[in-house]
Amino acid sequence: MTxxxxxxxxxxxxxxxxxxxxENIVAKYSSHALFGAIGLCAPIVANLIYRRPIWAGIHLHVLMGAGGIGVGELLQRRxxxxxxxxxxxxxxxxxxHPxxxxxxxxxxxxxxxxxxxxIR
Incomplete structure (x- = not known):
């Protein structure tokens, strides 16, 4: 064996x-943006289901959006x-095993x- x-x-x-x-910006922040948008949209959907104004409980929008960004960061690290x-x-x-x-x-x-x- 040489x-x-x-x-x-x-x-x-x-x-x-x-x-x-x-790493490009899309690959770096896509999970953050996706889960942040999901977190932001969850209270909006809940407000629509309960027939409340869309932006009612604005603090939940902010908290859920920030939480979604945090989840995106955790998944990126994982x-x-x-x-x-x-x-x-x-x-x-x-x-x-060379x-x-x-x-x-x-x-x-x-x-x-x-x-x-x-072929002709």
């Missing part, structure tokens, strides 16, 4: 983010935790494409 045969740096590099990666844990498990498996990750073989287009025969 050093080149068990070089797993290419597999570990697949799990890393690029240095220039920047997602980041689960994904980081998954990546840690994958990194550990790759380092413990024989399962041979270096990929380079293929040319000639190997990938089938021979083309025109």
């Amino acid at each position: 050093e080149q045969e068990h070089d797993i740096s290419w597999a570990l590099k697949l799990l890393e983010r690029e240095g220039s990666y920047k 997602e980041n935790y689960v994904l980081a844990k998954r990546d840690a498990i994958l990194r550990d498996y790759i380092t413990r 024989e399962d990750f041979p270096p990929p073989k380079r293929e040319t287009y000639n190997d990938v494409f089938l021979e083309w025969v025109p």
Whole structure:
């Protein structure tokens, strides 16, 4: 078993983010906005069901909207935790079992494409 045969740096590099990666604003705040809107709309729906003015109990709108934003933040953190844990498990498996990750073989287009025969 040579050093080149068990070089797993290419597999570990697949799990890393690029240095220039920047999360866009939609991905960063979409859960906050969604759950904040749900929290804001819940008292409105309740007011419509009970036939009250839409903005009656404005304090509930503010509290439920803020609570929804908090729930969105918690879910975002939970997602980041689960994904980081998954990546840690994958990194550990790759380092413990390098024989399962041979270096990929380079293929040319000639190997990938089938021979083309025109049908006339």
